[in-house]
Amino acid sequence: MKLLIAFFLLIVLIIFQELISCFSLNISASPGYYQDGDFVIGGLFSLRVTAGDTRSRFGFTDINHIPEHVYVDLTKHYQHMLAMVFAIEKINKEPNILFNMSLGFYLFNVDFIEMKAVESSMALLSGESPPIPNYSCRPEKTDKLVAVIGGISTGISTQISRVLSLYNIPQISYAPFDQSLGTRVQLQSPYQFPVHTTALYQGIIQLLLYFSWVWVGLVVPDDMRGELFLRDITEQMTKHGLCVAFAEKVPEFPAKDTVNRGLFMERFTLTRVIVAFGDTYSLLRFVYNTFCNTPFGNVWITTSDWDITIIPFEQDLGYTFFGGGLSFSVHTDQILGFKDFLGSVQPRKYPHDTFIQDVWSIIFECPYFDQHWIRELRQCEQNGSLSTRPLHVWDMNTSPPSYKVHAAVYAIAQALHEELSLRVEGGSLDKGVSWAPLPWKLHPFLQKGQLGRSSNEETIVSKEVSATKLDILNYQSLQSGTKAQVKVGEFVFESQSVQHLSLNDKLITWGEHLNQTPVSVCSQSCPLGFRKTPVEGKPFCCFDCVLCPDGEIANETDKDQCIKCPEDQYPNKQRNQCLPKITTFLSHEDTLGAVLTSVAISLAAFSAMILGLFIHYRDTPIVRANNRNLSYLLLVSLMLCFFCSLLFIGQPSTVTCVLRQVMFGVVFSVAVSAILAKTFIVVVAFKAIKPGSTLQMWMVTRLSNAIVCCGSIIQVCICAVWLGTYPPFPDVDMQSEIGQIILWCNEGSTLAFYCVLGYLGFLASLSLLIAFLARRLPDSFNEAKPITFSMLVFCSVWISFVPAYLSSKGKTMVAVEILSILASSAGLLGCIFLPKCYVILLRSGGHSRKNLFK
Structure with missing residues (x-):
């Protein structure tokens, strides 16, 4: 019985406590x-x-x-x-x-x-x-x-x-x-x-690419959603060549404000475009920080989760800071009758x-x-x-x-x-x-x-629709002064490979601080003719501009690498375009070519005049003294030397390339061999005329002729080997001169070319040595001194020719060889024959053999 009463009282107490609790907490x-x-x-x-x-x-x-x-x-x-x-x-x-x-x-x-x-x-x-x-x-x-x-x-x-x-x-x-x-x-x-978060990320990326905004700041709440967004959007931006200028993590509103004011000002002043991902509440602290600073004129890219029109201040002030912003919103059809319902709502x-x-x-x-x-x-x-x-x-x-x-x-x-x-x-x-x-x-x-x-x-998640459609809204001030979010475009995403951004630029307004589409870059675009070079310690969107090297161009802005022009083209001064090269060679129409042609013809004519003079006075002792046949041969060979220089002028061809070097080598060898023979005669002639000498003049003459023949035949053999192995051929030089394609004769075998020059140098050195030893013979008959001077000129010219030839290119290289041919030939002609011409023409009375032997 007692247990029953206790149980009953306990139930009453519990019911009473519940009623008292509900009554006492009625408010x-x-x-x-x-x-x-x-x-x-x-x-x-x-x-x-x-x-x-x-x-x-x-x-x-x-x-x-x-x-x-x-x-x-x-x-x-x-x-x-x-x-x-x-x-x-x-x-x-x-x-x-x-x-x-x-x-x-x-x-x-x-x-x-x-x-x-x-x-x-x-x-x-x-x-x-x-x-x-x-x-x-x-x-x-x-x-x-x-x-x-x-x-x-x-x-x-x-x-x-x-x-x-x-x-x-x-x-x-x-x-x-x-x-x-x-x-x-x-x-x-x-x-x-x-x-579909991928669709949102791709929509943001495509919008940034559409306006070429490559330097972008990110603002996210300091929570897990913000961390995931930073991870994913940063990865996508890097894939598309975009850079994150900074990432601002906003603490939740009740939390203490930890924003560095100086850094906040610097970031938002230097970065024009900001992508803000969050909702109205999570970014409230950020809104207050923004309002505490001077408007920066930033362009905001947001989602509909953050309603930038909800500002805890007056409307005009909110538009001053966030006007011109672009917002992505999942496309939804208007609820039928809902707008009329809202219009009818009253207390x-x-x-x-x-x-x-x-x-x-x-x-x-x-x-x-x-x-x-x-x-x-x-x-x-x-x-x-x-x-x-x-x-x-x-x-x-x-x-x-x-x-x-x-x-x-x-x-x-x-x-x-x-x-x-x-x-x-x-x-x-x-x-x-x-x-x-x-x-x-x-x-x-x-x-x-x-x-x-x-x-x-x-x-x-449930089954996703085949395509995700995002509306792009622009926060702007209408002509009436009212503020509105106007649809300016849309982004349709079906897959990574199938997506479409449509935007009406004319409908977009950029707020109070911008009159035109803003530019958001870390470094200004490299102009045409320049390439980008990375800046150490900064993202790849920050770079310096370096002028393209020689032979390369940049025909687009912000090129990572310059483009090399084809061989038949060259860059212009701005290095933004390849121009066709001009074909060039030493022609007769060029001033240099015309001058050299005139000089060569003049010297050849002068040689012919001296030859005619010697033939006219062939019986005089001064002409007969040193084997007049050798003099004739030397004058003819010098005349041919002057004429062979003309082969170097004009557009190179296979025939001219072969003939110019062969004629140059053979004709010069004949000329130098003739001088060597004349030098030999100077030395041997005195022994032949001395009493008791066993040498006869006919023997001396035959020996001199043999010297000319042997000296020439050796050079002919060298040239034959040259032509038989690796002969000269016409070639083009596209690298030596900027903007020019030089037509020139490739020597083929360089060794053979220098063998020809070396052999001529050997003959000239031998002549110089013999002439130098015979310099003390009687002056009236001695021809050693003129030969010595002529060989000194000849050797000096061709010794200077080698470095000058190797250091020159194009027309200059051909001109150097022509000048060397003309100078050396003119030196021989002047040193050997001008004194004799002087004696023949001005001292004709002293030509007797008796006077010469005195």
Whole structure:
């Protein structure tokens, strides 16, 4: 009996404690917006960024106790709630979806406070009162809960999931897809709308390439999503020749600001284009840092997750900093009738909405009195239309999160429809069984839809459409002064090889600081004629420009390597184009060629005149003294020497290349052999005329003739061997002179050529030696001195010829050889024959043999 009484008292105490708890906590910690229905969907949204929790009441005549501090009123996020209300109203008007049953909702504002998200999640399970785990103070609300939609960020979604996953209640997150979300939740992760991240990365890359923006800064939140984005986008940028100027990691807003102001200013001043990846809340700290500095005139490339039009300041100031930004948004069709619905929303239409009045007062800028953190609202227009509000507080177009919320409601409704269909087929729906299904029974049906989950092992997503289409929006100021996000292009991604970017440049405006498309590079482009060279310690986008070397060009800007011109072309002075080379050779039309031709002909004519003079005075002693036949032969050979120089002038051919060297070698050998023979006669003649000498003059004459023949035949043999082995041939020289193709005679065998010159040098040296030894014979008959001087001239010319010939190119090389031929021949002619001509013409009276022997 005592045990029974004790057990009864314990039960009464427990029931009484529960009633007392529910009664004492009757004031709601997280006031929500409730609408009854056969099934209830919970909604956890974020309408502002605060510094702490809130205990407030709403009304146009009420006094609202403001929390510790409100940083940003995100009035545009109220559209997310309205998207859920609109979707549920549409579903309730279609009785076939839920078999004449209705949907209700239970909406909470959790701001961006994770503790508040946990509290509101528990309030969905416990009722309106402050939540008590495992207790339901208002079962008429909590027993109808079938699913929850929320939250807007990964952190909020994680905390909501920690509570709901304990009861296996489906949660659909409308936050940006985060593949790491599954690692944060110990049990079941929330459903997410999958996003083709590769398409987004490729869209950003193609946009950067389209405008040639190669020096780009990155701004990401300091979390796992930011790290993954940095890793992936950096890899893609490197593949496409783009460089990361810097990577700014933004700490979450409640955290301490650790930004280096000086470095912040330097980065954003030197980098024109910034890619910002994150959402409105995660980048809020960055927005405040940006507003604390002078506008830099940067171009922002963002995603729709970060609404750059939501600025915690006035609209014009926000446009000053972020105007001209380009935003990627997943293409979604407008929800049918949603814009009209938004235009009809007014506080009087939804009197039970606990959020509309405060949002309305901010959107319509109602006058208020603010003192000691108390805001008293007065005279707010309740009949206004949201369609008249500026972009920074409201947007009539469906935002991507609103589209997700709307789709999530329909996904839950479809899951309910399929689950109820099974009941109808089983007949249980008509037997008075409870209508509210168990929430966890909806999981199989939700997994069939366009939703996915992240897990520790893998990422499970639904079937992706064949192509992903991204709209590109431009934040600009219209002519009317209003601000808007205008669609300026789109990016369609099917695969890595099939993607298309279409952009209308004329529709884009670049904000207040830029009048034309900006340039974002680390180094200015290398002009034509220059190539890039890397700068040590800097990315490959930073480089110096170096002029292309000789013979190479750069016909495009920013060339990594210069291009070598073909052999028959040469670079211009700017080294940006190859020009055809001019074919050149020493021709008769050239000034140099004409002068040399005139000189050669003149000297040949002068030789002929001397020959005629010697023939005319052939019987004089001065002509007969040294074998006049040798004199004739020498004059003829010198005349031919002058004429053979003409073979070097003109366009080279096979015949002229062979003849010029052969004639030069053979004719000069005859001339030098004749001089050697004349020198020999000078020495031997005195012995032949001395008394008792056994030498006869006819023997001396025959010996001199033999010297000429032998000396010439040896040179002919050398030339024959030269022509038989590796003869001269016409060739082209494309490298010696810039812009010219030189036609010249290749000597063939260089050894044979220098053998010819060496043999001539041997004959000349022998003549010089003999003439030098005979220099003391009587002056009247002695021809040794003129021969000595002529050989000195001859040897000096050809000794100078060798270095001059080797150091010259093209026309100059041919001219050097011609000058050497003319100079050496003229030296022989002048030193040997001019004195005799002087004696013949001016001293004709002293030609007797008697006078000569004196």
